[in-house]
Amino acid sequence: MENKSLLYPCASAARRVISLDGMWRFEFDPESNGMDAGWGVGLPKPISMPVPASFCDFFTDKESREYCGDFWYETDFFVPGEWSGKDVAIRFGSVTHRARVFVNGVEVANHEGGFLPFDANVTEIVRYNQYNKLTVLANNELNEYMLPAGQTNTLSNGKKVAAPYFDFYNYAGIHRPVKLLALPKERVLDFEVTHRLVDGGAEVDYTVTTNGSHDVTVEVLDGTTKVAEASGKTGTLKITNAKLWNVHAAYLYNFVIRITDGHAVIDEYFDKIGIRTFEVKDGHFLLNGKPVYLRGFGKHEDSDIRGRGLDLATVKRDYELMKWIGANCFRTSHYPYAEELYQMADEEGFLIIDEVPAVGFMQSTMNFLAANQGNGKKVGYFEKETTPKLLENHKAALTDMITRDKNHASVIAWSILNEPQCTSEGTEAYFKPLFDLAHELDPQKRPRTYAIVMMSLPNNSKGQQFADFISLNRYYGWYVMGGMCIVDAETAFRKEMDGWAQVLNGRPMIFTEYGADTMPSEHKLPSVMWSQEYQNEYLDMNHNVFDSYGFVQGELVWNFADFQTTEGIMRANGNKKGIFTRQRQPKDAAFHFRARWTGLPVDYKGDTAQF
Numbered sequence: 001m002e003n004k005s006l007l008y009p010c011a012s013a014a015r016r017v018i019s020l021d022g023m024w025r026f027e028f029d030p031e032s033n034g035m036d037a038g039w040g041v042g043l044p045k046p047i048s049m050p051v052p053a054s055f056c057d058f059f060t061d062k063e064s065r066e067y068c069g070d071f072w073y074e075t076d077f078f079v080p081g082e083w084s085g086k087d088v089a090i091r092f093g094s095v096t097h098r099a100r101v102f103v104n105g106v107e108v109a110n111h112e113g114g115f116l117p118f119d120a121n122v123t124e125i126v127r128y129n130q131y132n133k134l135t136v137l138a139n140n141e142l143n144e145y146m147l148p149a150g151q152t153n154t155l156s157n158g159k160k161v162a163a164p165y166f167d168f169y170n171y172a173g174i175h176r177p178v179k180l181l182a183l184p185k186e187r188v189l190d191f192e193v194t195h196r197l198v199d200g201g202a203e204v205d206y207t208v209t210t211n212g213s214h215d216v217t218v219e220v221l222d223g224t225t226k227v228a229e230a231s232g233k234t235g236t237l238k239i240t241n242a243k244l245w246n247v248h249a250a251y252l253y254n255f256v257i258r259i260t261d262g263h264a265v266i267d268e269y270f271d272k273i274g275i276r277t278f279e280v281k282d283g284h285f286l287l288n289g290k291p292v293y294l295r296g297f298g299k300h301e302d303s304d305i306r307g308r309g310l311d312l313a314t315v316k317r318d319y320e321l322m323k324w325i326g327a328n329c330f331r332t333s334h335y336p337y338a339e340e341l342y343q344m345a346d347e348e349g350f351l352i353i354d355e356v357p358a359v360g361f362m363q364s365t366m367n368f369l370a371a372n373q374g375n376g377k378k379v380g381y382f383e384k385e386t387t388p389k390l391l392e393n394h395k396a397a398l399t400d401m402i403t404r405d406k407n408h409a410s411v412i413a414w415s416i417l418n419e420p421q422c423t424s425e426g427t428e429a430y431f432k433p434l435f436d437l438a439h440e441l442d443p444q445k446r447p448r449t450y451a452i453v454m455m456s457l458p459n460n461s462k463g464q465q466f467a468d469f470i471s472l473n474r475y476y477g478w479y480v481m482g483g484m485c486i487v488d489a490e491t492a493f494r495k496e497m498d499g500w501a502q503v504l505n506g507r508p509m510i511f512t513e514y515g516a517d518t519m520p521s522e523h524k525l526p527s528v529m530w531s532q533e534y535q536n537e538y539l540d541m542n543h544n545v546f547d548s549y550g551f552v553q554g555e556l557v558w559n560f561a562d563f564q565t566t567e568g569i570m571r572a573n574g575n576k577k578g579i580f581t582r583q584r585q586p587k588d589a590a591f592h593f594r595a596r597w598t599g600l601p602v603d604y605k606g607d608t609a610q611f
């Protein structure tokens with residue numbers, strides 16, 4: 001799109017932002033005839049629906065909750081007369097999974113990809129000093145060449161049903177804030193920063209992209225005090241005695257970009273930047289040159305009632321719990337999260353492994369989760385007819401994720417896939433362009449990884465050589481050799497680890513998943529699987545293994561909290577591997593982790609020579 005920009009909206013001397021969040025109108029369109037019936041100019045029988053939120057869990061009937069197909073949202077918005085002469089845009093933080101947007105009945109955007117922002121320029125369409133109608137035709141069907149992947153099945157009663165190849169509920173709706181923007185015609189479209197630590201301070205190289213030719217100036221402020229400035233679309237800002245951004249000790253500078261014409265300000269854009277370096281070196285993660293051991297979680301955007309809709313109250317509680325337990329890192333499994341979460345990680349000093357929604361790229365495993373999906377066939381996921389289309393969608397999502405998130409101090413790495421079927425022939429041809437693209441797009445050249453599924457072993461994982469560090473999802477003692485057999489699980493686990501030691505070539509390894517389903521209601525002495533006691537025994541075994549390998553440089557347990565999944569015999573109203581319940585209260589394991597993580601030094605294994 002012309003003038004495409006994924007910058008987070010901000011108000012300034014040249015920009016205006018109005019929130020369109022609130023109670024919208026909503027209607028299901030199971031026969032997909034809304035378009036022909038003119039729903040773009042008015043929904044015939046709408047019900048109320050809050051935005052942002054998933055629509056699913058408000059309903060008391062199952063057909064509505066499980067609805068799969070087209071659905072519509074509608075609201076009215078007022079455009080101030082004084083905005084005339086500006087560009088007017090509507091920005092969606094995300095709509096899951098696809099959206100066509102109409103203003104006053106005119107189609108203004110068509111977007112696929114349920115976890116990243118998009119906008120629509122509506123300058124030529126809106127009526128000033130009047131209310132305008134905003135309508136969204138959304139759709140939540142799954143297919144094998146989208147991110148995340150799945151299928152859409154049809155039941156004998158003709159209703160469609162989502163069959164995800166992934167283990168989280170297919171929540172849908174307008175999940176993130178919607179904003180009405182007034183933007184100057186000539187404006188900042190994007191910027192990027194890279195940091196260098198030098199004697200006596202730091203240097204920040206920047207590039208600003210605009211859609212015009214006027215001068216650009218950049219300022220860095222410490223609070224309100226200017227500490228560096230530069231002019232030109234690219235340049236270097238020198239900051240003496242820079243306060244570095246660090247884990248749990250974040251420091252953010254105000255970053256101001258202006259486009260000027262003599263003394264007149266054409267555009268002004270504000271952001272915050274944290275100055276830090278991050279790299280993988282000699283088997284360690286180095287933050288500002290110092291080793292850091294990653295501890296934390298795989299998470300989900302998931303909570304009662306609002307589903308996957310952004311809920312700042314839940315976000316706040318999650319950060320408080322993560323601080324309490326001594327975590328310093330999380331992976332945005334299995335999709336880029338709302339921008340507000342990264343801003344908070346920047347503020348709180350958390351490290352993020354940012355994951356694109358490349359999940360479900362393995363037909364055979366996840367199918368058994370829902371009773372009606374399995375076909376039991378092993379299929380090379382990257383040798384399908386749909387693979388070229390999948391790769392195209394994957395590149396688009398990766399591009400938008402890196403473009404959106406590249407300036408966050410909190411973002412330290414890119415996770416390019418979760419548990420792909422990576423033992424078949426097509427793997428390398430599929431992976432290489434994506435890993436190359438991530439490197440090309442990221443000015444900070446952050447390390448790249450992907451989460452490797454069980455049974456993808458050091459000798460048969462075809463994509464592992466592309467990763468800058470190895471990330472394993474392992475369930476020894478849960479999906480394999482659980483309960484009494486946990487002793488054998490440990491032996492098998494160590495054997496696999498010895499194999500990885502041979503192929504790491506100095507790269508660190510982390511665990512992006514390990515965990516055991518646990519019912520908060522169950523206690524049993526001696527333990528049984530699903531009890532709180534077993535979760536702790538399982539964790540002890542896993543931590544013993546991690547502790548005995550120097551190259552293990554991080555542990556992100558699965559999952560931060562219990563979360564909703566598709567129903568099926570493998571899940572008891574959701575996945576119960578949470579260390580916290582879905583209501584964000586601790587299971588026993590939370591105290592276990594708090595003792596461990598607050599006890600390990602920040603640079604745990606920082607000086608190990610075992611590589």
Ligand code: GCB
Pocket residue numbers: 166167168334418419473513558575577
């Ligand atoms: C995995 C998946 C994750 C699941 C988890 C589990 O390997 O990456 O999405 O939820 O296992 O609990 O089975």
